[in-house]
Amino acid sequence: QIQLVQSGPELKKPGESLKISCKASGYTFTDYAMQWVKQAPGKGLQYMGWINTQTGKPTYADDFKERFVFSLETSASTAYLQINNLKNEDTATYFCARPKFHYWGQGVMVTVSS
Amino acid sequence: DIQMTQSPSFLSATVGDRVTINCKASQNINKYLNWYQQKLGEAPKRLIYNTNSLQTGIPSRFSGSGSGTDYTLTISSLQPEDVATYFCLQHNSGYTFGAGTKLELK
Numbered sequence: 750q751i752q753l754v755q756s757g758p759e760l761k762k763p764g765e766s767l768k769i770s771c772k773a774s775g776y777t778f779t780d781y782a783m784q785w786v787k788q789a790p791g792k793g794l795q796y797m798g799w800i801n802t803q804t805g806k807p808t809y810a811d812d813f814k815e816r817f818v819f820s821l822e823t824s825a826s827t828a829y830l831q832i833n834n835l836k837n838e839d840t841a842t843y844f845c846a847r848p849k850f851h852y853w854g855q856g857v858m859v860t861v862s863s
Numbered sequence: 864d865i866q867m868t869q870s871p872s873f874l875s876a877t878v879g880d881r882v883t884i885n886c887k888a889s890q891n892i893n894k895y896l897n898w899y900q901q902k903l904g905e906a907p908k909r910l911i912y913n914t915n916s917l918q919t920g921i922p923s924r925f926s927g928s929g930s931g932t933d934y935t936l937t938i939s940s941l942q943p944e945d946v947a948t949y950f951c952l953q954h955n956s957g958y959t960f961g962a963g964t965k966l967e968l969k
Contacts, residue, residue, distance in 0.1 A: 794952075810957075849897070
């Protein structure tokens with residue numbers, strides 16, 4: 750069955766970087782783009798952008814054009830979200846999802862605190 | 864960018880009640896509107912896609928309707944397991960989520 754399995758929770762300090770993963774299984778990885786979504790504590794869902802899994806080209810929503818990097822390891826059917834120069838407001842759960850948002854990863858809780 | 868205004872933000876209802884949640888788009892989204900249920904600590908689950916298509920495995924008490932800029936999710940007879948937060952998502956032009964409706968039992 751189709752699954753998106755994300756890496757575990759992260760606790761980081763402001764200014765640090767992190768890279769979270771989203772491993773796909775049950776389908777051909779390059780047949781579908783990968784989307785990323787942020788959910789701050791107690792808040793709604795915010796669309797971050799997507800990466801073309803055939804070309805590796807990322808597209809970022811306006812609020813995520815700096816410090817955020819989408820990448821791939823196609824041989825491992827894995828997409829990555831890297832966040833550089835972490836800020837307190839990056840504290841959130843980050844989800845990967847396939848287009849049209851039917852299949853979702855379980856989410857990665859990221860806490861940024863000094 | 865398309866904005867989505869979801870209402871109400873909070874809803875308290877009794878088991879068996881008919882419940883409706885609304886989303887209004889800032890422009891015509893051509894019925895490209897999905898509804899999601901999210902329980903605490905879980906990923907969202909798609910209930911309805913393209914306004915009124917019920918996702919496989921979702922109970923028939925959930926239904927969707929609408930056109931143009933106005934869309935509605937209806938739960939015909941609220942069950943205890945329906946306590947959750949509900950979101951809409953437009954996918955006509957990019958993606959925009961509604962702010963969510965937290966549904967609780969009275």
